Amino acid sequence: MAYTDKNKLRVVYGDYTLGVHGDGFDYIFSYSQGGLESIVKNGYEWLYRCPKPTFWRALTDNDRGSRFHIKSGSWLASDMFIDCKKTEVCLRSCLQVLLVYENRTDGIVVEWKKTVHFPPHLHEAIEVVYVTDGDIELGVGQELYHMDEGDFAIVFPNVIHHYQVFGKKENKVIYLYLDPTLFPSYYKELQIYSPKNPVVKKEQVHPDVVNAIKYLAGITEGNPMLIQAYVQMILAHVFAEMPMVDKSTVGSDDLIYNAVEYVAKNFREKISLEKMAYDLCVSKYVLSRMFAKTFHCNFSKYVNGVRLNYAVAALENTMDSITNICLDCGFESQRTFNRVFKDRYKITPREYRKRMEHNNRNGSLGVRR
Numbered sequence: 127m128a129y130t131d132k133n134k135l136r137v138v139y140g141d142y143t144l145g146v147h148g149d150g151f152d153y154i155f156s157y158s159q160g161g162l163e164s165i166v167k168n169g170y171e172w173l174y175r176c177p178k179p180t181f182w183r184a185l186t187d188n189d190r191g192s193r194f195h196i197k198s199g200s201w202l203a204s205d206m207f208i209d210c211k212k213t214e215v216c217l218r219s220c221l222q223v224l225l226v227y228e229n230r231t232d233g234i235v236v237e238w239k240k241t242v243h244f245p246p247h248l249h250e251a252i253e254v255v256y257v258t259d260g261d262i263e264l265g266v267g268q269e270l271y272h273m274d275e276g277d278f279a280i281v282f283p284n285v286i287h288h289y290q291v292f293g294k295k296e297n298k299v300i301y302l303y304l305d306p307t308l309f310p311s312y313y314k315e316l317q318i319y320s321p322k323n324p325v326v327k328k329e330q331v332h333p334d335v336v337n338a339i340k341y342l343a344g345i346t347e348g349n350p351m352l353i354q355a356y357v358q359m360i361l362a363h364v365f366a367e368m369p370m371v372d373k374s375t376v377g378s379d380d381l382i383y384n385a386v387e388y389v390a391k392n393f394r395e396k397i398s399l400e401k402m403a404y405d406l407c408v409s410k411y412v413l414s415r416m417f418a419k420t421f422h423c424n425f426s427k428y429v430n431g432v433r434l435n436y437a438v439a440a441l442e443n444t445m446d447s448i449t450n451i452c453l454d455c456g457f458e459s460q461r462t463f464n465r466v467f468k469d470r471y472k473i474t475p476r477e478y479r480k481r482m483e484h485n486n487r488n489g490s491l492g493v494r495r
Contacts, residue, residue, distance in 0.1 A: 234353060235303040236343055240296060244289040246386045246420070249435065252304040252316065253287075254360060255279040256339045260297025263290040266324050267376050267383075276328030278335060280364055282320045284390070285376055286383050300343045304357055305443075312361050319370040332363050381408065382420055393432045394456045399425040430466050433457060437467065441479045448475050 138145035143163075146153040154164035156176055165173040185194070235251075241262045255264065257273050264271045264279055265288040273279060281287050283306050291297065306316045338356040384406055389397070402425075403410035417425050433455040440451045452463040452475075467475050 234305070234308070234342070234357065237301040237303070238343055239299065239301070241289050241291055241299045246286050246288040246382050248284050248286045248386060248390055249303075250283045250306070250439075252283060252302075252306055252361075253281040254300075254302035254304065254339065255281070256300040256336075256343075258298045258300060260295045261293045262297055262299060263292060264288075264325060265290065266320075271323070271325040273325055274328065276331065277325055278328075278331045278339075279325045280321060280360075280368075281324055282316050282373065284317075285320050285373065286386050300339055302339065302342060302357075302360075308354065309358065309361060312365065315365065315370075318373060320373040320376045321364070322369040322371045324368075326368065330367075332367070335360055335363050381406070381412070381416055385413065385416065389429055389432055393429055393436070394454060396456070396458070397429065429456075431470075434467060434470055437463070437475065438478070441475060442482050448479070451475070 136145075136147040138147065144155040146155075150168050152164070152166040153162060155161065156163040161176045162173065163176040164171065188194075238258075246265070255273070255278070257275050257277050259275055261272065261274045264273055264281075266281065266285060270290070271279070306313055309316075338359050341356055342353065385402070388402055388406060392402075399410050399413055403413050406413070414425065417423065417428055421428050423431075437451050437455045440446055440454070441448075444451075446454070448463075449460055452460045455463070457463040457466070464474055467478070471478060473481070
């Protein structure tokens with residue numbers, strides 16, 4: 127933390143706030159909330175949280191009939207998704223604190239693809255699933271949920287899940303991957319809870335949810351606030367209509383799930399098959415056979431795959447140096463990181479970041495097909 131001092135005026139730069147202190151007054155600006163969150167004058171606090179504008183009102187029956195909430199949904203999220211870009215402090219005859227914000231458009235990825243067998247895994251994104259053709263099986267914990275055409279499912283962050291395909295008919299599925307930090311009003315619930323049954327059958331899926339998914343799946347670029355509003359609509363229906371359970375109850379004592387969870391929690395550290403076997407109280411040979419049979423790769427390749435997923439997210443969403451990303455992912459050297467990265471993506475991490483920057487400059491919203 128640093129501060130400046132001029133004529134008894136102090137500007138304190140914190141990690142999350144900026145404070146302005148003078149004779150008889152204290153102001154605190156919040157980077158995360160997007161403005162002034164505290165005003166104290168002569169010992170009295172006149173403001174204790176950041177004011178926010180509201181551009182949305184409760185819907186009437188006429189609004190629903192005219193589909194006002196669909197056509198004007200962007201206003202629902204217009205005040206929710208701002209992020210502090212930089213801070214400028216100007217000391218003149220009076221103090222000016224300028225907080226510069228930008229709309230957050232990253233963190234939403236759409237895939238429209240054929241589903242195949244996919245082994246147990248977890249990630250920090252919210253995963254929305256909508257089947258448009260055929261059928262698939264979604265596994266969460268020890269349960270396997272059948273999904274037909276028109277069915278909807280959602281998997282919360284850090285919940286182990288997998289996919290299987292038994293039907294002969296070719297399937298087609300829309301996947302939305304959503305960064306939970308973009309939705310602060312639901313963030314706490316997303317970390318604590320998980321749907322008791324993650325699948326909603328076609329007959330029970332609300333039309334607003336279907337419209338939102340199809341809109342998001344059909345765009346290559348669009349109004350960022352409208353995109354956020356559609357996602358917000360999906361989450362609102364999920365929490366209103368799907369019973370929730372504590373996330374700690376969703377899982378299994380099965381070795382596969384314990385192994386996935388162990389790697390997810392420890393991939394940044396120096397881990398080995400022997401140490402993992404010791405910590406899980408199983409033979410390293412049993413673990414080795416499990417990785418070969420379930421994940422179709424050895425232990426090292428699986429761990430490096432998890433590290434690469436984290437590295438790609440960091441390259442896309444942060445300005446951290448490639449060296450720092452390499453070390454934060456658990457790779458022992460940048461040489462190893464570059465080699466493993468190129469084996470999977472056929473380009474180096476630096477080339478990958480340049481390609482993403484080029485896509486962003488051309489207006490890409492991170493939509494993949």
